Amino acid sequence: MQIEFWLEFASTYSYLSALRLPTQTAKAGVSVRWRPFLLGPIFAAQGWNTSPFNIYAAKGTYMWRDMERRADKLGLGFQRPEPFPQNSLLAARVAQAAPEGQEMIAFCHNVYLAQFSEKLDISDPNVIAACAASAGLDAKLLDQAQTKDNKLALRASTEEAIRQGIFGAPSFVVGDALFWGDDRLEDALDWAVQHG
Amino acid sequence: MQIEFWLEFASTYSYLSALRLPTQTAKAGVSVRWRPFLLGPIFAAQGWNTSPFNIYAAKGTYMWRDMERRADKLGLGFQRPEPFPQNSLLAARVAQAAPEGQEMIAFCHNVYLAQFSEKLDISDPNVIAACAASAGLDAKLLDQAQTKDNKLALRASTEEAIRQGIFGAPSFVVGDALFWGDDRLEDALDWAVQHG
Numbered sequence: 001m002q003i004e005f006w007l008e009f010a011s012t013y014s015y016l017s018a019l020r021l022p023t024q025t026a027k028a029g030v031s032v033r034w035r036p037f038l039l040g041p042i043f044a045a046q047g048w049n050t051s052p053f054n055i056y057a058a059k060g061t062y063m064w065r066d067m068e069r070r071a072d073k074l075g076l077g078f079q080r081p082e083p084f085p086q087n088s089l090l091a092a093r094v095a096q097a098a099p100e101g102q103e104m105i106a107f108c109h110n111v112y113l114a115q116f117s118e119k120l121d122i123s124d125p126n127v128i129a130a131c132a133a134s135a136g137l138d139a140k141l142l143d144q145a146q147t148k149d150n151k152l153a154l155r156a157s158t159e160e161a162i163r164q165g166i167f168g169a170p171s172f173v174v175g176d177a178l179f180w181g182d183d184r185l186e187d188a189l190d191w192a193v194q195h196g
Numbered sequence: 197m198q199i200e201f202w203l204e205f206a207s208t209y210s211y212l213s214a215l216r217l218p219t220q221t222a223k224a225g226v227s228v229r230w231r232p233f234l235l236g237p238i239f240a241a242q243g244w245n246t247s248p249f250n251i252y253a254a255k256g257t258y259m260w261r262d263m264e265r266r267a268d269k270l271g272l273g274f275q276r277p278e279p280f281p282q283n284s285l286l287a288a289r290v291a292q293a294a295p296e297g298q299e300m301i302a303f304c305h306n307v308y309l310a311q312f313s314e315k316l317d318i319s320d321p322n323v324i325a326a327c328a329a330s331a332g333l334d335a336k337l338l339d340q341a342q343t344k345d346n347k348l349a350l351r352a353s354t355e356e357a358i359r360q361g362i363f364g365a366p367s368f369v370v371g372d373a374l375f376w377g378d379d380r381l382e383d384a385l386d387w388a389v390q391h392g
Contacts, residue, residue: 065373165258167252168255
């Protein structure tokens with residue numbers, strides 16, 4: 001069975017899942033569809049105008065420490081982006097516009113690494129253009145990302161996420177089963193194998 | 197090194213950790229101190245008058261489904277308590293008053309099983325008395341739990357939790373390192389072994 005990986009580019013724990021997903025899914029023999037979406041509208045509907053990690057100080061302090069430890073365990077670099085959360089709209093639009101495949105996945109990896117390992121600002125069109133180019137994506141995609149159709153497609157994805165009960169990122173959807181958080185990636189893969 | 201297990205009796209995921217803790221800590225060769233505390237005052241300070249799982253509907257819906265799956269994986273019964281969250285004050289006071297040891301741990305297990313497996317109301321003094329009796333705790337403890345000194349000791353524990361940066365349950369503290377959530381139990385044990 002296929003799993004859907006719902007990713008928000010500004011999300012810290014989505015970084016961990018995005019980077020370890022290809023190895024884990026290959027091991028489990030499960031295929032993945034990468035589904036960019038935006039958490040902003042979902043948070044706004046809960047009355048939050050920023051990340052809950054900014055609103056709830058103790059939870060935020062914990063998350064930064066936890067991310068350092070988890071990234072270290074996975075051998076990934078980690079720096080705290082400034083500002084946090086980053087504006088991920090452009091990255092999400094480019095990922096939405098990209099055809100599914102290795103280049104799209106490489107682009108996602110590049111954006112996460114730029115943001116969380118190199119501390120670059122992913123709202124900067126030059127950063128996103130470099131991420132796309134080094135992933136082997138066509139430069140035309142940056143224009144396609146800004147078309148009305150593509151903007152609507154990303155909005156429709158976010159609405160689909162809400163319909164599926166998604167409230168945070170990363171989330172994994174396997175059939176009608178939802179799994180939330182990097183710590184549930186293995187459960188989602190097990191589920192896909194057992195219900196495949 | 198010792199780990200401190202900070203538990204809130206009304207917390208769903210604390211149930212999972214409490215029940216699997218003795219096996220996991222024995223395997224790792226790590227000793228544990230069980231630290232009952234109350235999340236209510238911590239939530240209240242964040243502006244919440246109930247569990248965030250009640251306030252944020254999508255998150256709550258997910259949690260109940262996730263708990264079913266996790267309990268099933270661990271071979272534990274699971275029923276949704278009504279009301280949720282339960283009033284855990286009496287259980288916490290008894291656990292606070294109990295001397296450290298196997299009986300106190302058995303009492304904690306009994307309370308979690310009564311609540312989440314048998315769907316009993318843990319604010320009912322008869323339920324708590326039965327949990328204490330079957331754990332081998334002295335019946336006098338139920339009176340000691342209601343003394344001013346013991347009430348203050350529980351309040352001091354909750355204040356200590358806040359000072360340690362605790363914002364949810366279960367939490368694990370190893371030296372000055374905090375780990376939050378049942379999914380971080382293994383990380384906490386690894387940390388205790390490596391920094392022991």
